[in-house]
Amino acid sequence: MRLSSPPRECNAHFIRLLLPLLILCGGRSLALDSHRELGQFSRQVWQTENGLPQNTVHSVIQTRDGYIWAATEEGLARFDGRGFVVFDKENTPQLKSNDVRSVFQDKQGALWLSTAEGLVRLSNGEAAVFTIQQGLPSNDVELAYEDRAGDIWVGTSGGLSRYREGAFANFATRDGLAAGSVQALFEDAEGALWVGTTDGLSRFKDGRFESFDAGDRLAGGGVDAVEQGADGCLWVGTPDGLSCYKDGRFKNYSVRDGLPNDRVISLRADKEGGLWVGTAGGLSRYREGRFETFNGAEGLSNGIVLSIFEDAEGSLWVGTESGGLSQLKDKKFTTYTTKEGLANDLVKSVYEDRKGNVWVGTYGGGLNLLRDGRVTTYTTKEGLPSNVVLALFDDAEGSLWIGTPDGLSRFRAGKFDTYTSADGLPNDFVRSIYADAEGSLWVGTRGGLARLKDGAFTTYTTKDGLPNDFVGTIYEDAGGQIWVGTLGGLSKFAGGKFTNYTTADGLSDNVVISIYGDAQGRLWIGTNGAGLNLLKDGKFTNFTTRDGLPNDSIYRILEDGRGQLWMSCNKGIFRLAKSELEDFASGRVHSLSPVVYGTADGMTTRECSGGGHPSAWRGGDGRLWFSTIKGVAMIDPEGLASNEQPPPTVVEQVRVDGEPVADMPNLKLAPGKTRFDFYYAGLSFIAPEKVRYKYRLEGFDKDWVDGGDRRVAYYTNLGPGDYRFEVIACNNDGVWSRTPASFAFRLEPHFYRTFWFYALCALGLCLLAWQLYALRLRQMRARFSAVLQERNRIAREIHDNLAQEILGVSVQLEIVARLMSVSSEAARTHLDRARSLVRGSIAEARRYVWDLRSQSLEERDLPTALAEMTRRLTAETGVQTQFEVSGTFRPLPPQVENNLLRIGQEAVNNAVRHAQARTVVVNLDFDAGSVRLSVRDDGSGFDQQSQANGEGAHFGLISMRERADEMGGSVRINSRPGEGSEVSVSVPIEA
DSSP, X not given: OOOSSOGGGOOTTHHHHHOOOOOOOOOSOOOOOTTSOGXXXXXXXXOGGGTOSOSOEEEEXXXXXXXXXEEETTEEEEXXXXXXXXXXXXXXXXXXXXXXXXXXXXXXXXXXXXXXXXEEEEETTEEEEEOGGGTOSOSOEEEEEEOTTSOEEEEETTEEEEEETTEEEEEOGGGTOSOSSEEEEEEOTTSOEEEEETTEEEEEETTEEEEEOGGGTOSXXXXXXXXXXXXXXXXXXXXXXXXXXXXXXXXXXXXXXXXXXXXXXXXEEOTTSOEEEEETTEEEEEETTEEEEOOTTSTTSSSOEEEEEEOTTSOEEEEESSSOEEEEEOOSXXXXXXXXXXXXXXXXXXXXXXXXXXXXXXXXXXXXXXXXXXXXXXXXXXXOSOSBOOEEEEOTTSOEEEEETTEEEEEETTEEEEEXXXXXXXXXXXXXXXXXXXXXXXXXXXXXXXXXXXTEEEEEOGGGTOSOSOEEEEEEOTTSOEEEEETTEEEXXXXXXXXXXXXXXXXXXXXXXXXXXXXXXXXEEEEBSSOEEEEETTEEEEEOGGGTOSOSBOOEEEEOTTSEEEEEETTEEEEEEHXXXXXXXXXXXXXXXXXXXXXXXXOSOSOBOOSSBOSEEEOTTSOEEEEETTEEEEEOGGGOOOOXXXXXXXXXXXXXXXXXXXXXXXXXXXXXXXXXXXXXXXXXXXXXXXXXXXXXXXXXXXXXXXEETOOEEEEEXXXXXXXXXXXXXXXXXXXXXXXXXXXXXXXXXXXXXXXXXXXXXXXXXXXXXXXXHHHHHHHHHHHHHHHHHHHHHHHHHIIIIIHHHHHHHHHHHHHHHHHTTTOHHHHHHHHHHHHHHXXXXXXXXXXXXXXXXXXXHHHSOHHHXXXXXXXXXXXXXXXXXXXXXXXXXXXXXXXXXXXXXHHHHHHHHHHHHTXXXXXXXXXXXEOSSEEEEEEEEOSOOOOHHHHHTTTTOOHHHHHHHHHHHHTTOEEEEEEOTTSOEEEXXXXXXXX
């Protein structure tokens, strides 16, 4: 079941999201170790304070998507290894009652919930409720069960019902049922349905019931549970004991046979052939003809066990009355603590002697012997010099040597003999002991190293070459050389001399606390705070947390039979293949990937204990023993069971911009979404805290992203497109999911990022380019037209004025030529007229040049240029001029200034040449939003009406209007015949 929102937020779409059940990944059968004592299983309990809705659990199942479901009296709970999601009638309207008696999943993936007010089926996003109105004999439903044919059998307080092809068929006592109230249902290997009722057991086969009760030697009248074992025995749980029906006979078991209680409520056959029995007095396992129970100090020893279920990984789930939900699972480690008989949980040293006895040195509890499942304790009362045991070792003679803060003791024939500094030890504080191949005993103390040989001690200190007098560890390699770890470095004793290695020689730290030599002649050295060292061919290689180690304090180093190094530290026990370490040392890999063990693997605590020697030991059978601050942890590397079940992975919820989104085909999200949160889970329950994840978002990520143990992935600012989020998980033993869980969606683009928008933009750009081209073409045509008009005007001016005057000059000169011989006086008169006409022609020519190219604005401002223009045009004409500037002058755009100058030029020229004006007044006025130029004269004037009708329209007036329009201004002309004229142009300007 997958939800998109918390239960309290559920609405109509809840049912659509309830059951997208994934197919659970296959794998080999896993089960609890049938040879392990019940008390050695790891047990975890969840109650209301952990999120369970209520502490009475009637039914437990695992659906094919991997979730664990628990039916309680306050609703249905779904568990993913970290937390519970609760479904009750407040957030799931289809549940009419919170009292859920049982839950099961049929072959099609539907969930069937049996409640106090009917049967509920959740399938393919739809909910169906079945009550007496749909044909059930009673609304008080105890359980539902599916047989091999796909029929759903329903047990109620009013009888048995079969649901087939959408209809119910009911069975009661009149049909042969033992009693009306049904409490258990089971189909055996032969296809017969067994029905447990309040008053006997019924077998339904070929349409007929056959019933059994106490008269048939059934243990009790009522039947609460039915199960079939691997041997074919049909187990029946009753209020008066357990019955086995086989070969037509019942065999009964009770508390006299080892059951913790005669009231048997639940049964489960596991994959190893064992039978788990839930009673009113606790949980029991029937194996090899005997019942095993938990002792009083262990959980599940006395509670009422209502339901039992074995999950895909082999863990056992137990629902109890008022005791919550429990999980039993195998542990990789077996632990020995004070519960198992140790005198003290703080263990400093552990050692297995040549006889296979395991000796445990504790801090304050003396010396403990583990043998044949029993613990024997030796303390100062038996002759130990101290109850703090720091070092252990035995010799070839069978003596056990014990190091304490108060001397060295030898235990032989049940008696302790103690040696102190008075007997030749350099110091009474004995930290380490080692017996070499030659029979010498080496003793490390706070005051130096001692060798006991032939009953005499030889002492070695810094005076003899030791780097430091505090000796923490001693080891003899295959060549007979003694290696000594001290607070001042590593020392090798050979040929009566010490050779020392320190940080100056490449050792990572001078405090050496563990040494191990392998069969290849390599020496592995553990330091206190600087990691692991490899001494090979005289060269040190260092490995630290920077390279992947979980901790830099290496208390002890052991090797198993597969080339794996096992090391203890205060953050757990970890193992690394020597080949991986060598690859790192040679540069072939750049990081280490140790397997780390802790409480999830059965250790009482992950913190191991240092300060003793040896703090870990490999026994003759290959088992490894480690001292911790809470007892001894033992593991068998050769028999280490691996969890080969790939964890099913689910995407539990997706939030977009903080809002939950339901998973559906062809999901499309509106544009503008920026934050995408994907919540997922890997459903492995052996060690949920060790589940690791990889995820990727197809369409964004190029490769898988390592998510560690984080169960959410965040993405922001995704572009529009199709995406598919995928996630896989690996379990505690590194087995990855075979198929990823996924969530696909399409993020729609904004309208401005769509294809049609791009097409419109391209079309718009084309139209804009065309308009710009057309505008440019119009501008060029307008300019050409203006040039043409100007050329025509100048041609008319030259024809009408300059050419006529030149013609007049020619006429006068011809007259002068004719009169020169007749009358010189008359000829002179005509010559004067010719000179006058020449001067006029020159003036006209200058004016034309002025019209064609005015240079006044290139070096002057507009008022100065206007004044210069007026002066030039009226020079030698006798016309009086007046030029005025009002307002605050400010520079204008070049186009405006040039057009105003040309308009003024045209107006002054018209006043001088055509109006025969005597006075011309030019005014340039600046105000806040415009500039106004006016030219007023007292000449002959003209009829404006005839000019407006186009009769004798002057080109100069048309040019004035065109220039005004070009500037966005207006031109106004006032004139009457005989009253002069005024030309006024106004142009808006920016403030």
